[in-house]
Amino acid sequence: MLEVFIFATLNGLVTGLLLFMLASGLTLIFSMMGVLNFAHASFYMLGAYFAYSISQYMGFWAGLLFAPIIVGVLGAGVERYGLRRVHQLGHVAELVFTFGMAFLIEESISFFWGTDTKNYRYPDILNFPLFTLFGQEFSAYRGFMIGISIAIFIGLYYVLTRSRIGIIIQAAITHPHTVANLGHNVPLIFMGVFGVGTALAGVAGVIAGPVLTTFPGMAAVLGSIVFVIVVIGGLGSLAGAFIAALLIGLLQSYAIASDVGVPDLLNLLGLSFERSHPLNDLWTLTLPQVAPILPFLLLVLVLIFRPTGLLGKREQ
């Protein structure tokens, strides 16, 4: 029991931190531009594919370095030549534009790389068990994923709160006109933040690609969950996104690892139903089965009872 719990916690931590890396960029972009970037997970997917192609020639570490840069430049380009133009047309148009970009990026990836699953692997250096607990191995690569996620979180936090550029960014979020009047180039800051946000998504893609398989549907798998996290954490709140990401990661991991379900509940209550009962599916439901829908259930509940999310500010 304990070993299941510990491994579920570790796996939940890996997923949660990975999700946070995606969510941090998304929530930064949201607080700047007020638009939820639907294509964010697509940049994550681009990161994985670029890293795969680079790793074919120059190895994994070069991919980890260059792929996020390429993704960030692409992201900045999308902001400069696409989003900025659509911005005048209102929020709905912006949201629809990023939705279209997500669609386009997925199709472009199928075009350039094909629709098959890519054999993108992590480096041999990290291919050893980090430690063995109760006879189960915890791979070094997962440890590496945890380490790099935490490093990015600390780095991001430091840059945003301690550095001069971070303070300008924070000011531009709340008072863009004042910052512009002080002589800063606000559109350039926006473009930079969009680029860095998408580059973070790219990093997440580079390190998640080998574990979560690199295929054209990988954006769709994580995309909506990242939205869930940003909304549950409170739109625009970095700390909220961190809590929500870990919450979702752990929740899903525990649900998958558990083996309880409605039958146990019925046994506890002393009830039983025939197999031919019309609601048989409901009575035989188990927790691992519902694991994929838990984040969305949580999202709907949060939006109904606390529309601002966990740490979100009150809406104006």
Added chain:
Amino acid sequence: MSMVKKLSVWIGYLVVLLILPRLFDSILAISILNQMAIGIVFALSYNMLLGQGGMLSFGHAVYFGLGGFMAVHALIMIESETAYFSILLIPLIGGAFGLIAAIFIGSFSTHKAGTVFAMISLGIGELIAASSLIFVSFFGGEAGISGDRTFGPLFFGVDFAQDLEIYYLSAVWVFIATVFMYLFTQTPSGRMANAVRDNPERAEFIGYSARRVRFISFCASGLFAGIAGGLFALNYEFITDESLNAITSGRVLLMAYIGGLGYFIGPIVGAVILTLMNSLLSNYSDLWLLYLGIMFVLTVMFLPRGFAGFIMMHQVVWLRGNLKSLILPYLITGIPAAIFTSACIALVEMSHLEEEVFHYLGLELDPSATLTWIITIAIAAGSFYATRRSVGQLSDAWESANSFPDSEDR
């Protein structure tokens, strides 16, 4: 518009709907027409939300899919003789179920429009789509469920086994649904939906609850999406979880947006364009989704009001009788733009092709020869330059066609 003129538009619409299978009577054409019928009702119902009510939904397939699943269950019930009614009424059952789902979900999702609404709709959409794979007895798991439409009482001896017969049934339903959706825009609810979309605060000042107005639009939209789902069930006689999930939700957004949100006929145009692309283009190229994506992004960027909006832009010019003055400028920009587009398509296709010879626009190109590539790229670059250069004269012509007659006329 006078009453007669309005009526004649509707009669014309009905005649077109009924005469189309006479003009295009191949099996492929009938199946495309059936898909169009489903798409038109579905896209119009989506426009009730987004175009008229300002609610961006990423989960509209829920009502379409639930209606469709219920309709297939109704078909199964007719087949097993637990129920006895004509399949003519199947879309109504889909609609009723879509409406029930919309009443339930709308009761908590219509508090706010904008991002909150979009996110709730996304969450609900994912929730229902994922649940559909869990509750196998109702949704049939990944295989879906199937029925047979030929049971039940005959309608004047017609058993609706043929696709053509189903088309006429669908056409009548499309007409009824279109009329009612149009009439809805004329009711106080429909008018207030526009007001709430544009400024919810002011709408509340004159005594309307924005939430209630949104709720009514939402329910009406769910009803018609369910009817579209019922038509889907009748046409295909089976339904899978794909009809509930994000793919279908995204497709209806594309239809409505490409067609044009602000206009009643926009979604109809969009449904026709998308169905044609889906059925015809996919025969020629397996990259058609890439083209669709590019077209969609370009539409959002450059034609924010869609194709219908593009046509309606010319209304003022047409009323002034200046449309003729635009023909030449359009040709000057349009021809190089068309050449540029076809050159780009040639490049994309050639880089993806496995065959030796590439048949394109009556030409036989050799993708392995460097010369082919150089020439195509040169054509693309040249026509791009020509297009860029000629945009100026087009916008000048546009300005002068739209401006008021100057002093020289007086």
